[in-house]
Amino acid sequence: MPYPLTCRRMQFTFTQAQLPQAAAWLAQQLGNRKILALYGPMGAGKTTLLAQLCLYWGVNDAVGSPTYSLINEYTDSAGHTLLHMDWYRLHDEAEALEAGIEDALYSGAICLIEWPEKFENLLPEHTLRVSIGLLPDGHRQLEVLDKAPIANGAGYMR
Secondary structure, eight states, X not given: OOOOOEEETTXXXXXXXXXXXXXXXXXXXXXXXXXXXXXXXXXXXXXXXXXXXXXXXTOOSOOOOOTTTSEEEEEOTTSOEEEEEEOTTOOSHHHHHHTTHHHHHTSSSEEEEESGGGGGGGSOTTOEEEEEEEOTTSOEEXXXXXOOOOOTTTSOOX
């Protein structure tokens, strides 16, 4: 029997097979914001979820982990730029700034960030913060950590 989709109180529980629905839910939560900060432990599925989100938006390129490149750039089906960032390997804020993280965050592109807790103070006000966790039964759970205000008309509409 398939695991039932659960969406209540800004949480979404899903199986691997329900990953497309999880990506659609996440896109809905993002609304017209441009920055998504995705928190979660190693192996929770951050990169896999963000790859599915890119697929949902019509990215045709292979989406992979930016662990070593720090930032991977993609274009969706509507021509929007998406920047997938992984801050895990960055050691300090100076290194993050030198790598162009702040420029990326304010570039107008959609930014999808793994390991945002490394440099919370760099995240813009309208960042949507979401955690992904692995449940004891092997399913994943997304939870909106805060409901950042939606930027007036300046955001990404889907």
